[in-house]
Amino acid sequence: MSVLRTELCDLLGIPHPILQGGMGPYKTEDLAIAVSNAGALGVISTIGMAATLLPEAAPVDAKRMFGDDPPLVLLQKSIEAVTKATRSSRAIFGVNVPVASEFLIASQMFVKQVIEAREADSDTERQLRVIVTSAGNPKPWAKVKEHGLLWLHVVPSVYHAKKAESAGADVIIASGHEGGAHCAWDPVHSMVLVPAVARAVKTPVVAAGGFCDGASLAAALCLGAIGVQLGTRFIATKESDFQPVWKEAIIKREERQTLVARGLFGPMRFLRNNCAEKIVEQTLSDAPRFYLGDPVESNSAILKLEQQGFVDLMDGKEDTALMFGGEVTGRITDLPTVKQLVRSIIEEAASLLKTLPGNVLIR
Ligand SMILES: Cc1cc2nc3c(=O)[nH]c(=O)nc-3n(C[C@H](O)[C@H](O)[C@H](O)COP(=O)(O)O)c2cc1C
Incomplete structure (x- = not known):
């Protein structure tokens, strides 16, 4: 398999410059295992966060979807399961915590849980190296770095990227409007957002929203990013925890x-x-x-x-199901294993980046 290393690989200790986006409130435990074992960054989502902590804000009946366990127990179980299933490969994984002002108390509890889980188990400490905050003010979360975690923060604009940089984020994830699930009020898409953010900050930037294959990874690198974050594409994989109706819909x-x-x-x-x-x-x-x-x-x-x-x-009915997804759904036509997908992204990007200079006349 080709090697395509960027600064992201060195920073996080992963072979391929690809992140799996957090996809709460859904469970992404099997997906995170498959992604991390494939050499990209698997990410555990905050399962049922809104549903169980703020029942009045839940999109669906929490118990029916997530069972009786409270969200912190669900998170702990996922951390243990992913640590166990990636122990032999010593793969790195992360946890995503949305930090929207509506959920601040819940966010604090989730972050505390991640820190305590690492302190309690040396394998978890070695492998759970990343926390990805999103959907809110970055400032209160810089403290996670004091606990040995790498801190990535998701932003939808140059303005927010500068805030994340001054708060001390290790990596900024610039998320364009075409992405699945929550997006910003202003419809700025990845083609404009990613290079604008990459120029505005010195902090390394990862591109999210609309990425799914080697061509889009190569494009992201050309736009100034050091890697990509994929959400919708990873849902439509054999191992992902999402329901078949959702995968088929994508x-x-x-x-x-x-x-x-x-x-x-x-x-x-x-x-x-x-x-x-x-x-x-x-x-x-x-x-x-x-x-x-x-x-x-x-x-x-x-x-x-x-x-x-x-x-x-x-x-499980396609017309009544509540399903989030990005515009990139239009570029997804198959259901590969995660390993096949990651391999094909890297092979295609490497081949494009190698052959491109031969296809362009530069004087
Ligand atoms: C079903 C779904 C749920 C998501 N939930 C979260 C979440 O809880 N936290 C978060 O930071 N991003 C969330 N996202 C955004 C993804 O992490 C990722 O940034 C986005 O999907 C990238 O765009 P793409 O769908 O075009 O790949 C979600 C996306 C999807 C599709």
Whole structure:
């Protein structure tokens, strides 16, 4: 297999410059194991965070989705499972904690849990090296570095990238508007955002939103990033914890089949179906309240639809399932294993970067 090393590999101690995005509130335990064992960075998501800690803001019935365990126990179990399944390969993994102001207390509890899990087990300490914060103010989270963690923070703009840099983030993840799930109010896509952020800060930048293959990894490197973060692409893999209906929906959709409507905190990109169209209608009819940004109000569209029976992830029906996903869904047509996917991304990017100079006349 080709070697394509960037600064990201050296910083995190991983062979390939690819991160799996956190995808809460869903479980990404099997996915993180497969991704880390494939030499990229697997990331545990904060499972059921909103659902169990703020039941009134939950998109779906928490117990039905996540069982009886409280979210901190779910996180601990995932940390133990991923440590165990990656121990022999000594693979590195991370945990994502959204730090939106609505969830600050929960975020603090999750971060504390990560720190304590590392202190309690030497394998976890060696392998769980990364924390990825997102969706909020970076400032309070620099302290994670004092506990030996590498700190990555997700931003949607140059303004927020500068804030993350002055807070001391080790890596900034610039996340374009085409990405799946929560996105910023301003629709700035990766093609503009990534090079703008890479020029504005000295901190290394990872590109997120719209990346899925070797061509897009090579493009990200040309735009000034040191690697890519993939969300939607990793859902459609054999090992991912997501339901078959979700994986199939990603494979079937073309690039125009996503919609942005109200999410838990701010806007969110959904795979287009009857459910997503209804969330858009509800978002438009509640627009003034939505823009005020109250967490429970912001979420009421999803809640109302659930009460009316429109939203039901558990029934596995493609038209009523609530599924987040990015525009890159239109570029995803298969269901590889994670290992096949990572290998094909690296091979394609390496081959493109090697052959490109021969295809361009430079005087
Ligand atoms: C189902 C789903 C759930 C997500 N949940 C989170 C989350 O909890 N925290 C976070 O930082 N990003 C979350 N994201 C964003 C991803 O981490 C990643 O940045 C994004 O999917 C990249 O864009 P892409 O979908 O085009 O690859 C989520 C994305 C998806 C598709």
